[in-house]
Amino acid sequence: MAEQVFTNMTNGGPISVYVKDGKIVRIRPLQVPEEELKPWVIEAGGKRYSPPKAFRLAPPGHAERNRFEPHNRILYPLKRVDFDPNGERNPQNRGKSDYVRISWDEALNIVSGEIKRLTDAYGGSSITGMTSSHHNWGIVGYKMGPFSRFMNMLNYTPILDNPDSWEGWHWGATHTYGFQWRLGMPEQFDLLEDALKNTEMIVFWSNDPDTTRGTYSGQESAIWRVWLKEKGIKTVFIDPFYNYTAAAMDGTWLPPRPGSDTALAMAIAYVWITEDLYDKEYVAEKTIGFEEFRQYILGESDNGFVKTPEWAEAESGIPARKIRALAREWAAKRTCLSSGCRGGQGSACRTAYGTEWARMMVLLQAMQGLGKPGVSIWGTTMGAPADSNTWFPGYAEPRGQMGKSNIAKIKLSLQNKTKQRLFRLTLPEAIMTGKEDFWGDGFCGQTLDQQFIHNVYPMEGHSTVKMFYRYGGSFMGTMSDTNKWVKMYQSDKLEFVVNQDCWYGSEAKFADIILPACTNLERNDLGEWAACGGYTTNAHIGNNYRVIVREQKCIEPLGESKADYEIFTLLADRLGMKELYTEGNNEDDWARLFFESSDIAKDISWEEFDKRGYYIIPVPDKYESTPGMRWYAEGRECDTPDTGNSKRGTEKAKELGTYSGKIEFAAESLRQNMPDDMERPIVPHFIPSWEGYFSEAHDKYQLQIIMPHPRFSFHTHYDNHTPWLNEIALHRVEKEGYYWWPVRINPVDAKARNVIDGDIVELYNDRGSVLCIAQVTERVPAGVLHSYGCSAKYDPLVPGQPGSTDKAGCVNLLTASKLLSKHAAGMTPNSCLCELRKWEDLRNG
Amino acid sequence: MGRKGLFIDYEFCTGCHTCEVACKQENSYPAGLWGIKVNEIVLESLDKVEINYLPFPTELCNLCANRTVNGERPSCVKHCQADCMKYGELTELVKEMENKPKTVLFAPK
Numbered sequence: 001m002a003e004q005v006f007t008n009m010t011n012g013g014p015i016s017v018y019v020k021d022g023k024i025v026r027i028r029p030l031q032v033p034e035e036e037l038k039p040w041v042i043e044a045g046g047k048r049y050s051p052p053k054a055f056r057l058a059p060p061g062h063a064e065r066n067r068f069e070p071h072n073r074i075l076y077p078l079k080r081v082d083f084d085p086n087g088e089r090n091p092q093n094r095g096k097s098d099y100v101r102i103s104w105d106e107a108l109n110i111v112s113g114e115i116k117r118l119t120d121a122y123g124g125s126s127i128t129g130m131t132s133s134h135h136n137w138g139i140v141g142y143k144m145g146p147f148s149r150f151m152n153m154l155n156y157t158p159i160l161d162n163p164d165s166w167e168g169w170h171w172g173a174t175h176t177y178g179f180q181w182r183l184g185m186p187e188q189f190d191l192l193e194d195a196l197k198n199t200e201m202i203v204f205w206s207n208d209p210d211t212t213r214g215t216y217s218g219q220e221s222a223i224w225r226v227w228l229k230e231k232g233i234k235t236v237f238i239d240p241f242y243n244y245t246a247a248a249m250d251g252t253w254l255p256p257r258p259g260s261d262t263a264l265a266m267a268i269a270y271v272w273i274t275e276d277l278y279d280k281e282y283v284a285e286k287t288i289g290f291e292e293f294r295q296y297i298l299g300e301s302d303n304g305f306v307k308t309p310e311w312a313e314a315e316s317g318i319p320a321r322k323i324r325a326l327a328r329e330w331a332a333k334r335t336c337l338s339s340g341c342r343g344g345q346g347s348a349c350r351t352a353y354g355t356e357w358a359r360m361m362v363l364l365q366a367m368q369g370l371g372k373p374g375v376s377i378w379g380t381t382m383g384a385p386a387d388s389n390t391w392f393p394g395y396a397e398p399r400g401q402m403g404k405s406n407i408a409k410i411k412l413s414l415q416n417k418t419k420q421r422l423f424r425l426t427l428p429e430a431i432m433t434g435k436e437d438f439w440g441d442g443f444c445g446q447t448l449d450q451q452f453i454h455n456v457y458p459m460e461g462h463s464t465v466k467m468f469y470r471y472g473g474s475f476m477g478t479m480s481d482t483n484k485w486v487k488m489y490q491s492d493k494l495e496f497v498v499n500q501d502c503w504y505g506s507e508a509k510f511a512d513i514i515l516p517a518c519t520n521l522e523r524n525d526l527g528e529w530a531a532c533g534g535y536t537t538n539a540h541i542g543n544n545y546r547v548i549v550r551e552q553k554c555i556e557p558l559g560e561s562k563a564d565y566e567i568f569t570l571l572a573d574r575l576g577m578k579e580l581y582t583e584g585n586n587e588d589d590w591a592r593l594f595f596e597s598s599d600i601a602k603d604i605s606w607e608e609f610d611k612r613g614y615y616i617i618p619v620p621d622k623y624e625s626t627p628g629m630r631w632y633a634e635g636r637e638c639d640t641p642d643t644g645n646s647k648r649g650t651e652k653a654k655e656l657g658t659y660s661g662k663i664e665f666a667a668e669s670l671r672q673n674m675p676d677d678m679e680r681p682i683v684p685h686f687i688p689s690w691e692g693y694f695s696e697a698h699d700k701y702q703l704q705i706i707m708p709h710p711r712f713s714f715h716t717h718y719d720n721h722t723p724w725l726n727e728i729a730l731h732r733v734e735k736e737g738y739y740w741w742p743v744r745i746n747p748v749d750a751k752a753r754n755v756i757d758g759d760i761v762e763l764y765n766d767r768g769s770v771l772c773i774a775q776v777t778e779r780v781p782a783g784v785l786h787s788y789g790c791s792a793k794y795d796p797l798v799p800g801q802p803g804s805t806d807k808a809g810c811v812n813l814l815t816a817s818k819l820l821s822k823h824a825a826g827m828t829p830n831s832c833l834c835e836l837r838k839w840e841d842l843r844n845g
Numbered sequence: 846m847g848r849k850g851l852f853i854d855y856e857f858c859t860g861c862h863t864c865e866v867a868c869k870q871e872n873s874y875p876a877g878l879w880g881i882k883v884n885e886i887v888l889e890s891l892d893k894v895e896i897n898y899l900p901f902p903t904e905l906c907n908l909c910a911n912r913t914v915n916g917e918r919p920s921c922v923k924h925c926q927a928d929c930m931k932y933g934e935l936t937e938l939v940k941e942m943e944n945k946p947k948t949v950l951f952a953p954k
């Protein structure tokens with residue numbers, strides 16, 4: 001048969017898929033004739049900047065093809081050998097026992113039978129479930145669509161996500177400048193142009209955009225940083241790891257001890273206040289609470305404790321003279337602070353009291369006139385010119401979800417009668433002890449006040465949960481203190497566990513029944529590149545082009561795998577709810593309904609879109625740039641296309657999302673709701689970490705480990721099933737036939753432990769033990785380890801034993817369960833002490 | 846027509862390994878074979894860490910003969926995110942080097 005070409009989408013960009021005889025023979029970035037691409041032009045400093053006529057995929061996108069060779073794919077429904085729904089269930093053997101292949105009929109009967117049994121006996125609230133982030137792409141087939149519609153139809157107990165990639169911004173920065181509708185990240189519109197025209201220096205603080213790539217935008221923004229470097233814009237990198245962007249841009253590197261970033265920021269504020277180097281007019285007009293803040297920094301409050309550079313030197317290890325020099329240069333130049341915004345997945349915001357650091361980031365820029373030309377908070381990964389007014393649904397917004405959108409006759413996702421909630425970070429505790437309470441509603445994107453809601457589980461009139469429906473992903477390598485997930489899975493309180501996924505992630509083999517799902521290359525769907533909608537509206541500005549793709553079924557599902565929508569439809573049928581679930585629609589009917597609800601249906605017919613496979617939304621000829629927060633700095637009404645901003649277009653359009661509408665050095669939202677919280681006080685405080693360089697545990701465990709987001713996988717996705725990536729020695733390293741996860745260690749620490757480059761080492765503390773391969777490098781300072789917190793593989797030496805040494809690099813096993821602070825329910829993987837020793841020693845001894 | 850080569854401006858190479866993976870994809874190399882391999886060179890001198898990346902074409906690099914006959918650029922060049930690779934006549938590429946420090950030229954075939 002002749003070769004056929006299909007279009008599809010990945011979380012690393014749009015692709016063309018070449019298929020011969022039912023097999024994928026190659027995958028390339030979406031092939032579009034060059035004449036169809038009309039790149040924008042930015043004029044700055046007498047130069048014209050324009051992106052290449054091509055789409056830049058993330059590296060895993062180039063390796064997508066590997067995912068269709070059967071490495072690690074789940075091909076058939078499976079049942080744990082010692083699980084009998086009508087007899088012994090043996091929950092204690094989860095993670096230990098083998099599996100047998102069963103038929104789809106048997107699998108579906110068991111799953112639907114359990115749903116029915118539990119709902120009849122305890123009600124829908126006895127069922128819980130949760131999804132991963134982004135193992136597939138699409139609207140019809142991905143989590144918030146079919147999963148949400150199905151689970152809410154059962155009146156299940158949802159598990160709220162924590163904003164795991166940018167905790168401090170969500171729980172802290174929102175109280176300084178709002179943007180709660182972006183979970184604490186500021187708008188990024190047209191900041192590329194602003195930087196090229198106006199910025200003189202960029203301070204990258206806990207941010208490695210060349211690695212995190214604006215999340216889903218592939219490597220579209222890499223060329224922007226080439227331009228910034230060519231222009232000779234000075235760069236500074238504050239990060240305990242000499243990160244990849246620092247290596248590429250060759251900036252000045254300042255490595256603070258993990259957990260000391262807030263002290264460093266306060267010392268900078270101290271220099272500005274004492275040397276009169278801040279924008280007084282802006283502070284007077286656009287902010288409130290500065291006096292309280294000033295007193296805290298200068299030690300007029302806080303028992304006379306002054307936040308000098310010398311103090312910050314003692315905390316961070318950065319010499320006071322360097323802190324002063326940085327502060328002075330920052331104030332003298334138009335400086336962009338690159339510390340977040342789809343790129344903020346560094347370590348500082350995911351650390352004990354990370355709220356205070358994120359608040360300081362906003363307040364430092366407020367002292368320099370945030371929003372004025374060249375003075376921004378900009379991740380360097382978003383802010384290309386684009387038509388942001390043409391609407392196309394994203395999977396994370398209500399209009400893009402088959403359970404909430406108006407295209408559904410019955411909005412099942414909105415009709416869940418169960419009000420009880422669980423929280424991802426404390427799920428194991430909730431299951432094992434049968435009770436739990438937590439602050440906030442997970443992603444608090446509606447109002448600031450959502451953060452002050454206290455949730456109690458079990459909720460009155462509801463059942464505790466007895467069934468767990470796990471969909472995609474592998475938390476062993478990404479959540480906190482993850483040995484507790486092993487214990488949770490083995491608890492008899494969980495009567496039934498299903499795992500539905502395409503690959504064996506780290507949790508699959510804890511399930512009673514495993515259901516094989518196919519990927520979005522094996523079914524029909526549609527989606528826009530990078531634009532997930534919801535709390536990151538207009539994410540397409542991370543790309544150089546707005547690309548909508550008809551995700552075409554390229555090959556038949558591998559093995560017996562099925563599309564998620566089909567699996568849920570088959571289950572609904574067995575529960576007598578098929579009509580209710582599907583409304584008579586198949587996957588393609590939904591796809592077409594979504595398409596027709598979008599603005600692009602005016603420009604291209606469904607038939608043409610379906611056939612051609614893509615549509616590119618052009619940048620308007622007369623594009624008007626509206627740089628993020630410029631309106632605020634200039635006292636105008638919000639003029640950006642930030643649709644989440646509920647004040648936009650109202651009489652409060654000149655205000656930010658805070659209580660006062662201004663930037664708050666002293667947070668009114670905290671003063672009014674939690675005035676006595678000394679862990680997230682009204683004015684940001686430096687609070688020493690409960691697990692850091694100066695804490696007691698440091699005597700025993702002398703290495704601080706940080707675990708930012710990974711460079712060559714997407715969270716856990718693509719790790720462990722794409723051999724081409726496993727071969728990149730920065731991702732995994734082969735030794736004696738096993739692909740090990742790297743840990744980076746300074747030569748001084750390595751020598752003290754008799755470790756050389758390439759040794760297998762054990763990282764351990766009281767919570768866990770993990771094997772990694774040592775990479776001895778000056779890229780981390782002495783006392784600090786770096787390893788990406790995203791292994792997809794969990795390979796305990798003693799399967800099923802909580803606390804067993806893991807061979808596969810799930811460094812998160814070592815992290816603490818403790819949250820950012822009492823009322824800020826974020827995770828803290830970068831407040832972690834451990835020790836390291838050579839593994840061979842132990843094996844031979 | 847003279848010999849062809851690959852010009853790499855390693856001042857701007859970010860070590861993203863895309864050229865490496867794009868080459869494997871183009872040539873369908875199984876695990877263990879590379880047409881080009883990105884090297885990380887870490888220098889710890891002058892009181893400063895300095896990191897450079899340098900992709901090195903291997904024995905298997907055929908300069909993408911199948912692509913270049915059709916006027917297409919080699920796969921690694923096309924997909925380089927930093928636009929820091931060029932393909933062309935060696936005599937032309939040498940001229941680029943006149944003006945640009947931190948560059949190398951490979952003539953693998």
Ligand code: SF4
Pocket residue numbers: 867868869871872880881902903905906907908909919920921922
């Ligand atoms: S020119 Fe072609 S074969 Fe040679 S390294 Fe580049 S992609 Fe591989």
Ligand code: SF4
Pocket residue numbers: 857858859860861862863864865883898900924925926927928929930
């Ligand atoms: S693709 Fe370009 S930037 Fe990336 S490693 Fe290769 S040469 Fe360097």
